[in-house]
Amino acid sequence: MVLGTLYAFLGVAIAVLFSGIGSAYGVSIAGKLAAGVVTEDPKKFGQTLILTALPGTQGIYGFVIGMLMVFKFAAVGGPIPLEAGIRFLIAGLPVGIVGLFSAILQGKVAAAGIGIVAKRPEESAKGIVYAGLVETYAILAFIISFFLYNSITL
Amino acid sequence: MAIVPMKRLELYGLKRHKASFLSELQRLGLVELIKPAEEANRVETGEAIGSELRRIDEKLNEINRVLAIFERFAPQKPNFIEQFAGTKTVLTWEEHQNYLAKREEAARLSAEIFDAEKEHTRLEQEKIKVEREIENLQPWAGLDLPAEAWNGSRRIGVLLGSFDREPWILTEALALEGIAYCFCQVGADDYHSYLIFFYQRDSRAEEVLRAKGFVPVRPELTAGTVGEQLAVLNAKKQELETSLARMEERLKTLAEERPLFLTLNDYWYNQRLQVEAHRQLLTGKAVFGLEGWVPAAQASRVEQVITALGLPNYLHFSDPQEDEEIPILLENKKVFTPFEKLVEAFSLPRQDEVDPSAAIAPFFFLCYGMALGDAGYGLLLSMICVVLMAKITMRPGGRKMAWLFFVSGLGAVFFGLLTSSIFGYSLYPGLFNVIEKPQLLLIVALGLGLVQLYTGTVLSAWMCIKNGDWAEAIWGKGVWLLFLTSLLLLAGGSQLGLAAYAQPIKYTTLVTAVLLIVGNTRGKKGLWAKLKAIPGGLLTIYGSVSFFSDVLSYSRLMALGLSGAVMGSIINLFVKMTWGAPVGWIFAVVIFLFGHALNFGLNILGAYVHSSRLQYLEFFNTFFTGGGRPFAPLKL
Numbered sequence: 160m161v162l163g164t165l166y167a168f169l170g171v172a173i174a175v176l177f178s179g180i181g182s183a184y185g186v187s188i189a190g191k192l193a194a195g196v197v198t199e200d201p202k203k204f205g206q207t208l209i210l211t212a213l214p215g216t217q218g219i220y221g222f223v224i225g226m227l228m229v230f231k232f233a234a235v236g237g238p239i240p241l242e243a244g245i246r247f248l249i250a251g252l253p254v255g256i257v258g259l260f261s262a263i264l265q266g267k268v269a270a271a272g273i274g275i276v277a278k279r280p281e282e283s284a285k286g287i288v289y290a291g292l293v294e295t296y297a298i299l300a301f302i303i304s305f306f307l308y309n310s311i312t313l
Numbered sequence: 314m315a316i317v318p319m320k321r322l323e324l325y326g327l328k329r330h331k332a333s334f335l336s337e338l339q340r341l342g343l344v345e346l347i348k349p350a351e352e353a354n355r356v357e358t359g360e361a362i363g364s365e366l367r368r369i370d371e372k373l374n375e376i377n378r379v380l381a382i383f384e385r386f387a388p389q390k391p392n393f394i395e396q397f398a399g400t401k402t403v404l405t406w407e408e409h410q411n412y413l414a415k416r417e418e419a420a421r422l423s424a425e426i427f428d429a430e431k432e433h434t435r436l437e438q439e440k441i442k443v444e445r446e447i448e449n450l451q452p453w454a455g456l457d458l459p460a461e462a463w464n465g466s467r468r469i470g471v472l473l474g475s476f477d478r479e480p481w482i483l484t485e486a487l488a489l490e491g492i493a494y495c496f497c498q499v500g501a502d503d504y505h506s507y508l509i510f511f512y513q514r515d516s517r518a519e520e521v522l523r524a525k526g527f528v529p530v531r532p533e534l535t536a537g538t539v540g541e542q543l544a545v546l547n548a549k550k551q552e553l554e555t556s557l558a559r560m561e562e563r564l565k566t567l568a569e570e571r572p573l574f575l576t577l578n579d580y581w582y583n584q585r586l587q588v589e590a591h592r593q594l595l596t597g598k599a600v601f602g603l604e605g606w607v608p609a610a611q612a613s614r615v616e617q618v619i620t621a622l623g624l625p626n627y628l629h630f631s632d633p634q635e636d637e638e639i640p641i642l643l644e645n646k647k648v649f650t651p652f653e654k655l656v657e658a659f660s661l662p663r664q665d666e667v668d669p670s671a672a673i674a675p676f677f678f679l680c681y682g683m684a685l686g687d688a689g690y691g692l693l694l695s696m697i698c699v700v701l702m703a704k705i706t707m708r709p710g711g712r713k714m715a716w717l718f719f720v721s722g723l724g725a726v727f728f729g730l731l732t733s734s735i736f737g738y739s740l741y742p743g744l745f746n747v748i749e750k751p752q753l754l755l756i757v758a759l760g761l762g763l764v765q766l767y768t769g770t771v772l773s774a775w776m777c778i779k780n781g782d783w784a785e786a787i788w789g790k791g792v793w794l795l796f797l798t799s800l801l802l803l804a805g806g807s808q809l810g811l812a813a814y815a816q817p818i819k820y821t822t823l824v825t826a827v828l829l830i831v832g833n834t835r836g837k838k839g840l841w842a843k844l845k846a847i848p849g850g851l852l853t854i855y856g857s858v859s860f861f862s863d864v865l866s867y868s869r870l871m872a873l874g875l876s877g878a879v880m881g882s883i884i885n886l887f888v889k890m891t892w893g894a895p896v897g898w899i900f901a902v903v904i905f906l907f908g909h910a911l912n913f914g915l916n917i918l919g920a921y922v923h924s925s926r927l928q929y930l931e932f933f934n935t936f937f938t939g940g941g942r943p944f945a946p947l948k949l
Contacts, residue, residue, distance in 0.1 A: 209918060216919060220872075223879045284658045288929065291922035298872045298923075302755075305875065309751060 163244030167232060170247035171225045174304065178221025178258025178297075185214025185266025192270040196277045206276045206283050213290045214266040217258035220301040224254045227308060235313040243311055250307035257300035265293035315668035317642040317944075318609040321633055324619065325602045326626040331594065333622060334603075335587050335947075341618055342948030344605040345640055346593040362591050369585045376578045379423045380571070382430050386561055387568035412576040419577055426567050433560045440553040446533070447546050452507045453532040453539045455499035460534045470514045472522065474529040475505040483508070486525050492516045583949050590947050606640050606944065639664045641941035649674045651716035659929050660939030667776060669937050673928045676765045680867075680927055682724030683758060684920035686747060686874035687881060689736035690913050691725025694718055721921070728874075736909055737881025747878045755871040762867025762931070763801075766860065769935030770794055776936060788832030793853075796825035800857060829853050863931040869923050877916040884908035 193207035228247055232239065239247070272286025322344060326334055338344050456473075465471040476483060480498055487494050495511040508527070512518035523529075534542055595602040607615055612630050619628055633639050641661040643653045645668065652674040662668055685691055698719035702712065729735060733743025745753050774790035777783070799822040802811060806818055830850030834843040888905045891897040933939070 212915065212918060213922070216915060219880065219915065220876055223876045223883075226883050227879060287922055288926055291926050292930075294919075294922070295866070295869065298869045301876065302868055302872050305751065305872075 161238055163239040163241040164232075166241070166244030167228065167239045167247035170244075170249070170251035171228045172251075173248065173255040174221045174228070174251035175225040175255075176221075177255035178262065179218045181259035181262030182215050182218030182221075185217070185262035185264075185269070186211060188263070188266035189214060189269040189273060192273045196273055199277070203276055203280065206280065207273050209287060210269040210272045210276065210283075210290060213269050213287070213294070214262045216294060217254075217262035217265075217297045220297060220304075221254050221258050224251065224301070224304050224308060227305075231308075231311070231313060239313065243313055246307070246311045250304050250311065252304075253300035253307070254297075254304035258297050261293055261297040261300075265290055265297075268293050315643070315645070315671070316662060316664065316666075316941075317644045319606045319633060319639045319642075319944075320609045320612050320630045321637075322605045322607045322612070322615065323602065323629045323631070324605075324626060325600055326624060328596060328599055328601045330622075330624045330626075331591070331596075331601050332587075333624065334619070334626070335590055337618060337622060338605075338615075339583065339587055339590070339947050339949060341615065342946050343611045343615055344607050345944055345946045346590055347604040347606065348593050362588060365588050366585065369581055369588065372581045373578065373585070375423055376574050376581065379426050379574050380578065382426055382564065383568040383571050383574070386564040387571075408572075409576060412573045413580060415573060416577065419573060422567070422570055422573075426564070429560060429564050429567065433557065433564065436553055436557050436560060440550065440557065443546055443550045443553065447543065447550065450532055450534070450539055450543055450546070452500040452502050452505070454543060456507075456509065456532070456539050458509070459538045460536050463531060465511075465514070468514055470512050470519070472510040472512065472519060472527075472529055473508075473531050474510075474522075474527050475507050476525075476527050477505050478526070480506055480508055483510075483522055483525055483527055486521050487512075487518060490517065490521050492518050492521065494518055579949075586947060605947075608642060608944075638942060640944035642944035643668050643670060645670050651713050651720055652677060654710070654713040654717050655925055655928060656939075657943075658925070659933065661941035661943055662937065662939055663941045665780060666937060666939070666941075667772065667779075669772075669933065672768065672772060673932065676761070676768075676932065677924055677928060678720060678724040679728075679761055680724075680870055680924040681721035681920050682726075682728035683754075683761070683870040684873040684877075684924055685721075685725035685916050686728050686732065686877055687734045687736065687916075688726045688729025689734075689909075690877075690916060691722040691727075691729055693722075693913060694725065694917055695722030698722065718917075718921075721924075725920075734878060734881070737878065737885045747874055748882060751871065751875055754874060755868060758867045758870040758874075759864055761870070762864040762927075765867075765927075765932055766863055766935055767794065767797075769932050769937075773936035784835060788828075788835060792825055792828045792832055796822065796829055796854075797857060797860060799825055826854055863934065866931050867927060869927075873916070873919050873923060877912060877919075880912045881909070884912060 189211040193211045196207055197204050228251070269286075269290040272283070272290050275286040276283040324334065452475075458471075463471055463473060480496070484494070484496060493513060493516070497509050498506055499509055500507045510518065510522065519529075532539055593603065595604075607630070616628055616630075619626060641664065643656065643661070645653060649671045652670045653668075655673060655677065656662070656668070656670050682691070685694070695718075698715045701707075702715050702719075707715065731744050732747050733739045733741050734747065739746060747754050770790055770793065774786040777786035777790065799818055802809075802814075802818045803822050806812065806815065811818070830847055830853075833850035833853055834846040837843045837846050884904065887908065888901045891900040891904060894900075
């Protein structure tokens with residue numbers, strides 16, 4: 160049915176949209192602060208770059224799930240049954256929504272970590288670990304999204 | 314291996330030889346000085362030390378000012394790598410000595426540099442002044458009436474000024490009043506037009522113009538025309554600019570002396586450390602004494618060097634006392650040294666703990682390998698590290714970090730070859746394909762976690778034994794492991810073909826659980842105290858939940874490996890799609906390079922963050938707390 164295809168596409172959109180928005184927002188939080196630190200000390204570009212890039216991974220996870228779904232549609236061709244469509248929709252939810260919030264919050268922690276780079280550059284590895292802790296939940300959501308996706312057979 | 318045993322050093326000598334002993338120890342860099350407990354024992358006043366420190370600080374300040382000027386006029390441009398590693402200048406011993414010999418010259422040079430900088434500032438200010446004058450005169454540039462004529466003649470008045478609206482408003486007003494005039498617009502800027510009016514002295518022209526908002530202004534000029542003055546000013550400006558450029562050139566040339574000042578900076582900094590070390594000496598009227606820590610293996614070397622000085626002294630080494638806090642220095646086999654960096658970044662072990670570097674080495678290797686999971690990326694990372702180590706001089710810390718990534722990259726090569734993944738391409742059938750069998754990858758990740766956490770628990774049991782606490786090792790850790798194992802078999806035994814043993818496994822679980830509770834009551838006196846300890850024992854059993862959630866945390870390795878692999882295959886798919894089109898190969902190459910560079914960057918970062926997190930939070934949780942004080946010898 161056409162409706163099934165619609166839901167399946169919506170699943171892709173949710174996975175990519177929300178995690179992408181979250182990552183963009185999170186990276187922008189950290190990036191703004193990083194730019195400020197680099198104004199004061201241009202030599203810190205490298206270290207701040209790592210922290211700024213960290214909240215970007217959620218967008219990648221969402222994109223990976225979305226891409227995998229698209230591959231599955233392409234492999235089948237033709238309309239997707241209603242139930243499978245709704246399953247795709249649900250599979251997109253964890254990575255999309257957890258990605259949205261965790262990326263924003265990770266951006267805030269990364270911004271605080273950039274404070275470490277500015278004031279005590281020798282301890283900046285610890286700031287990276289703190290920001291990494293937030294990512295755990297995006298990873299868990301990604302794993303669940305992936306296995307939900309993996310269980311769908313067309 | 315592991316934590317280096319330390320010896321306590323006591324050294325007494327004549328007071329007048331104090332400086333030679335200290336500089337020798339500093340050169341050696343093997344002794345950490347201990348601050349004397351009793352301040353009163355120090356006869357030498359802090360005053361002398363303080364004034365010496367001030368003298369050195371003045372020198373350091375001067376050098377830093379010079380270096381700041383160098384940085385302003387000839388900034389060092391660190392490349393991308395140096396932004397992480399820092400810029401360093403490497404000198405040979407002879408160069409170092411040459412620079413130190415030039416100390417006298419440095420004073421002259423720094424005076425010259427300060428003069429040059431002062432002159433530069435003066436010129437710059439003058440240039441700003443001239444520029445402002447030019448700016449003020451610029452709107453009047455069209456006025457070719459010399460300044461001598463601005464007062465007009467006996468009958469004709471001249472009025473110069475600015476107006477912020479259209480000039481015709483003024484001329485109309487004059488015409489309405491019937492006043493004869495003549496006017497000319499000589500220039501304009503964004504807001505004003507600059508006008509000159511000629512009028513008969515007996516008319517009310519000035520009054521009318523003022524009433525309309527005309528503001529009489531004269532350019533700051535006493536003789537000649539504006540154009541002439543502008544030409545003079547511009548010439549002056551050009552002159553200033555050339556001398557500024559010359560001054561900058563000179564400062565840039567002077568900045569070539571940077572290594573000299575850097576060397577002196579180091580020299581005075583070391584002097585400062587030495588003088589500060591005086592605070593840690595016990596001094597009597599004629600004799601001084603110092604105490605310090607020295608790695609036990611190096612004690613003989615220290616003794617040799619001190620004896621070689623040929624000065625009267627008394628040197629004594631002793632083992633540390635029971636409750637003393639010993640500074641921690643890690644030493645491992647060469648394979649494991651890079652992993653010390655990970656431990657240092659967390660916290661050094663306390664003196665009663667083991668050094669976890671060797672324990673985390675194989676696991677970090679595997680974790681990183683799984684998380685990066687691609688032989689191409691791994692090889693690239695290792696090669697980058699090799700090139701870095703060959704090309705730039707790094708401090709020991711940076712070198713360790715580079716080695717760590719080199720070894721970790723090999724981990725990814727290992728895992729990538731196992732699963733047949735090279736830049737996302739599967740060229741031969743490996744053990745299994747990550748994208749096709751993600752469940753298997755998850756099981757491998759969790760299995761690795763289980764092995765590592767078991768290892769951690771065994772290590773903590775071993776530590777108990779080392780500290781003489783056999784009971785805790787057996788009751789606390791041994792039974793705990795049995796309990797966890799039987800729980801695991803209870804849950805997953807049927808998949809392993811152990812369904813027939815379901816009954817005995819169930820009983821083992823129960824028995825070990827009871828043993829855990831019983832074990833928790835040991836050491837408690839009296840029945841009531843033993844009963845009170847039972848809830849605590851139940852809590853221990855509940856601890857298995859957190860143990861297994863730690864194991865589940867290793868699923869991140871599967872997620873990182875999988876997302877990296879999928880990204881890689883997506884990039885390769887795009888490459889394949891564009892390859893067929895006409896001139897598509899250009900795009901294909903760009904997509905391949907750019908895509909894999911991005912994926913590589915994100916994955917090495919993610920793999921590092923999450924692999925080290927697994928060591929810090931999950932693995933260390935089982936046996937390691939840390940909190941040791943790093944060994945900080947007096948050194949150059």
